[in-house]
Amino acid sequence: MIDSHAHLDLADFDHDRATLFQQMHVNGIETALIPGIRESNWSKQIAIANEFNCYFALGIHPWYVPDDIPKSLDALNHHIGIHNADDNFVALGECGLDKLKGWGQPQIELLTGQLGMAIDWNLPVILHAVKAHPELLASLKTYQNQKGGVIHGFYGGPELAQSYIKLGYKLGIGGLLMNPHAKKLHKTVTEVDIKHFIIETDSPSMTPYNSVEKRNTPLQLSNFVQKIANLQKKTTVFILEQLDRNVSQLFEL
Numbered sequence: 083m084i085d086s087h088a089h090l091d092l093a094d095f096d097h098d099r100a101t102l103f104q105q106m107h108v109n110g111i112e113t114a115l116i117p118g119i120r121e122s123n124w125s126k127q128i129a130i131a132n133e134f135n136c137y138f139a140l141g142i143h144p145w146y147v148p149d150d151i152p153k154s155l156d157a158l159n160h161h162i163g164i165h166n167a168d169d170n171f172v173a174l175g176e177c178g179l180d181k182l183k184g185w186g187q188p189q190i191e192l193l194t195g196q197l198g199m200a201i202d203w204n205l206p207v208i209l210h211a212v213k214a215h216p217e218l219l220a221s222l223k224t225y226q227n228q229k230g231g232v233i234h235g236f237y238g239g240p241e242l243a244q245s246y247i248k249l250g251y252k253l254g255i256g257g258l259l260m261n262p263h264a265k266k267l268h269k270t271v272t273e274v275d276i277k278h279f280i281i282e283t284d285s286p287s288m289t290p291y292n293s294v295e296k297r298n299t300p301l302q303l304s305n306f307v308q309k310i311a312n313l314q315k316k317t318t319v320f321i322l323e324q325l326d327r328n329v330s331q332l333f334e335l
């Protein structure tokens with residue numbers, strides 16, 4: 083199992099990171115993909131990805147729109163140039179749109195700059211999308227990326243899911259699935275072919291509904307797999323194999 087989206091570089095994990103990785107291995111979670119969120123975090127992020135054998139992506143999250151967007155995009159382009167040949171560098175992101183935090187034209191400028199860059203570098207993209215699906219879909223139609231990507235932390239019904247799938251994107255399924263009120267998402271995971279999903283936790287955020295621990299960790303993954311298997315009416319072994327194949331295919335692992 084691979085956690086396809088976990089911010090294990092953040093300070094929340096500084097005190098027990100090595101122990102957590104040990105526990106992950108014991109529980110069959112081989113590794114994680116650590117997405118980038120902003121320039122000031124990239125060097126620690128890459129160091130941790132290298133130390134713990136994680137995959138990583140580089141990008142600028144929509145919550146951290148920089149004052150000088152062209153300058154930050156130049157810095158991103160430069161860093162991708164440095165790491166493009168690294169075996170564990172696999173994607174551009176996370177980037178995206180968020181109507182609940184820092185919403186405005188600069189988010190779109192930052193996103194489209196990164197979508198264009200991903201195409202130039204031939205990289206899949208990791209996308210964050212909160213309440214901005216029409217705008218994100220419009221941008222993805224303008225910047226058609228052959229490598230596709232993932233709508234991480236996906237929440238939506240089968241119709242919305244299909245609009246992304248048609249454009250070549252996978253859906254990142256995480257802790258929201260465990261919420262009994264997440265009816266639309268349950269419908270999507272029940273009806274949509276398993277080949278379009280990958281799993282993720284978004285640790286330390288998106289702690290599942292029923293969790294006793296406040297901090298989310300990749301150790302939650304097996305609960306999500308179980309839940310997907312129940313909804314799809316398949317065995318967990320089958321679901322695990324499929325999810326593994328999907329993440330490997332998307333990020334060419």
Ligand SMILES: [Zn+2]
Nearest residue numbers: 087117176284
């Ligand atoms: Zn994230």
